[in-house]
Each structure stands twice: as C-alpha cells, then as structure tokens.
Amino acid sequence: MSAPIKENAPAEAGRSVAKIPARPGDSRSEGVVLNVFSHGFLALWALLIVLPLLWLVLSSFKTDTQIGGSAFGWPQHWSLDVFTRAWDKGIGDYFLNTVIVLVFSVPLTMLFGSMAAYVLARYRFWGNRLLYYFFVAGAMFPVFLALVPLFFMVKRLDMLNTYQGLILVYIAYSMPFTVFFMHSFFRTLPTAVFEAAILDGASHTRTFFQVMLPMAKPGLISVGIFNTLGQWNQFILPTVLMQPQSGSDPERYVLTQGLIQLQQQQGYASDLPVLFAGVTIAMIPMLVVYLSFQRQVQAGLTSATLK
Numbered sequence: 001m002s003a004p005i006k007e008n009a010p011a012e013a014g015r016s017v018a019k020i021p022a023r024p025g026d027s028r029s030e031g032v033v034l035n036v037f038s039h040g041f042l043a044l045w046a047l048l049i050v051l052p053l054l055w056l057v058l059s060s061f062k063t064d065t066q067i068g069g070s071a072f073g074w075p076q077h078w079s080l081d082v083f084t085r086a087w088d089k090g091i092g093d094y095f096l097n098t099v100i101v102l103v104f105s106v107p108l109t110m111l112f113g114s115m116a117a118y119v120l121a122r123y124r125f126w127g128n129r130l131l132y133y134f135f136v137a138g139a140m141f142p143v144f145l146a147l148v149p150l151f152f153m154v155k156r157l158d159m160l161n162t163y164q165g166l167i168l169v170y171i172a173y174s175m176p177f178t179v180f181f182m183h184s185f186f187r188t189l190p191t192a193v194f195e196a197a198i199l200d201g202a203s204h205t206r207t208f209f210q211v212m213l214p215m216a217k218p219g220l221i222s223v224g225i226f227n228t229l230g231q232w233n234q235f236i237l238p239t240v241l242m243q244p245q246s247g248s249d250p251e252r253y254v255l256t257q258g259l260i261q262l263q264q265q266q267g268y269a270s271d272l273p274v275l276f277a278g279v280t281i282a283m284i285p286m287l288v289v290y291l292s293f294q295r296q297v298q299a300g301l302t303s304a305t306l307k
C-alpha cells in the first residue's frame with residue numbers, strides 16, 4: 001500500500017503548490033505596480049517635454065495680438081512668412097556660422113578623442129592612469145572658471161572672433177567627455193581581434209583605423225550626438241570669444257548669440273512670432289539628428305555598459 005502513495009505524492013504535491021494563489025507581496029504584483037509607475041512617470045516626462053515644444057512651434061504662426069490675448073490659443077492663420085522674416089533678419093547668417101564651426105569641431109573632436117581613448121584603453125605605459133584621470137578631471141571643470149585666462153590666451157593667438165579659434169576651444173572642452181566615454185567603449189572590444197591584427201602584420205595606425213574604429217561605431221555615433229548637441233547649444237563660449245574686435249571686424253555670431261541679438265534688435269517694437277520662429281529654426285536640426293540616430297545612441301550606450 002505504501003508504494004502507490006509514494007508515486008502519487010509528487011504529483012499531488014505539485015498540484016497543491018500550483019493552486020496556491022499569488023500573495024499581495026508577490027514579485028509578479030510588485031512588477032505590475034512598478035511597470036505602471038514607470039510608464040506613468042515616462043508619460044508625464046514626455047508631456048513636460050513635448051507640450052513646451054509644441055507651444056513654441058504654434059506660437060510661431062501667431063501674431064503679437066494673438067500671443068498677448070491668449071498664449072495657449074490656436075493660430076488663426078497658418079503661414080510660413082514669419083520664418084522667412086526670421087531668416088532675413090539674421091537667423092540665416094547665424095545658422096551658417098554655427099554649421100561652419102560644427103562641421104570642423106565635431107569630427108575633429110571625435111578623431112582626437114577616439115585616438116587618445118584608444119591609446120589609454122589598449123596600451124599599458126607609465127602614466128597611463130594619470131593621463132586618463134587628467135581627462136576625467138577636465139570633464140568636471142566648470143567652463144566659466146576658465147573664461148578669463150581662455151580669453152587672453154585666444155587673444156594672444158589673434159583668434160578672437162574667428163572660426164578657427166572657436167573650433168579649437170570647442171574641441172578642447174569636448175575632449176574630456178569624449179575620452180571618458182570612448183575609453184570605456186574601447187575596453188569592451190575583444191582583445192583577440194586586436195591581437196590578430198597585430199599578428200597579421202598590421203601597423204598600430206592601420207589597426208586603429210581599419211579594425212578597432214569600425215567596431216566602435218555605435219559608441220562614436222552616441223558620443224558624436226552628445227557633442228553635436230552640446231556644441232550647437234553652447235552660449236557662454238561664443239559670447240566671450242565671438243565678439244567683433246573693431247568697427248571693420250564682421251559679426252560672426254552663432255545661433256545662440258543670434259537669438260539674443262534678434263531680441264535686442266526688436267527694442268520696443270516687439271515681434272514675438274519672429275523670435276519664436278528663430279528658436280524653432282535653431283531647434284529643428286537637433287531634433288532631426290536625434291530622432292534619426294536614436295536607435296544608434298541607445299545601442300552605443302547599452303553596449304558600453306553591458307559588454
């Protein structure tokens with residue numbers, strides 16, 4: 001009689017365990033509550049970001065009377081004339097100056113930062129960690145603390161109100177974060193590929209440009225987007241370094257300076273739709289860049305932390 005009882009006991013025990021209801025403190029219920037809370041927080045965060053941007057764009061299509069009467073009202077007439085006026089009032093020149101600076105500053109930042117990060121991550125030599133911590137310390141250094149010596153240094157080099165002067169400063173201030181980010185990414189790349197390239201007779205330069213750098217493409221895209229956003233929205237450095245030095249020296253204001261100039265030029269005859277249109281023109285390129293590469297940015301961030 002005891003043998004059949006032993007054979008059926010596990011099945012009965014399994015059935016009894018399966019019938020136990022989920023307790024209030026069960027991990028599944030906690031996971032549902034956490035998902036609801038996290039999704040609700042993300043939805044609220046999205047509204048806090050999207051609604052101001054939507055209000056900004058809609059205000060570009062209003063008139064001063066409509067903005068003063070009802071700031072949250074719907075535009076009565078849809079016309080792109082305000083964007084044409086904003087472009088003609090100087091936004092076009094400011095936009096072009098910003099593009100000229102970033103076309104050189106971002107690629108050079110990525111090149112020099114990746115080269116420094118690669119050497120610090122893949123080669124062992126005396127002072128390696130000291131140089132790495134030197135770059136990391138630069139990322140924690142506030143910009144405004146060095147404005148006065150930076151101004152006199154650039155002035156001594158005769159590069160005030162020049163594209164090359166601002167490009168060099170942008171590269172210098174973007175290098176610490178670029179080295180910090182790419183250093184972590186290069187350390188996650190497989191060492192076997194690096195050793196195979198060296199054994200095949202590839203030089204260090206060829207190994208970097210043809211083997212290691214293509215493998216670091218997700219990280220390059222991620223840090224490139226961050227550098228583009230940071231340099232595009234930079235205000236304090238251009239304000240200090242991009243001021244005309246004489247009456248014959250032309251204005252080379254970037255977008256952040258140009259929006260302030262556009263506001264000051266209006267004086268008492270305010271034209272708020274033009275100002276809103278200028279901000280929208282300055283905002284759209286960065287939105288397009290981020291939305292176009294958001295998957296690559298996420299892939300670069302996760303691969304650098306999970307590998």
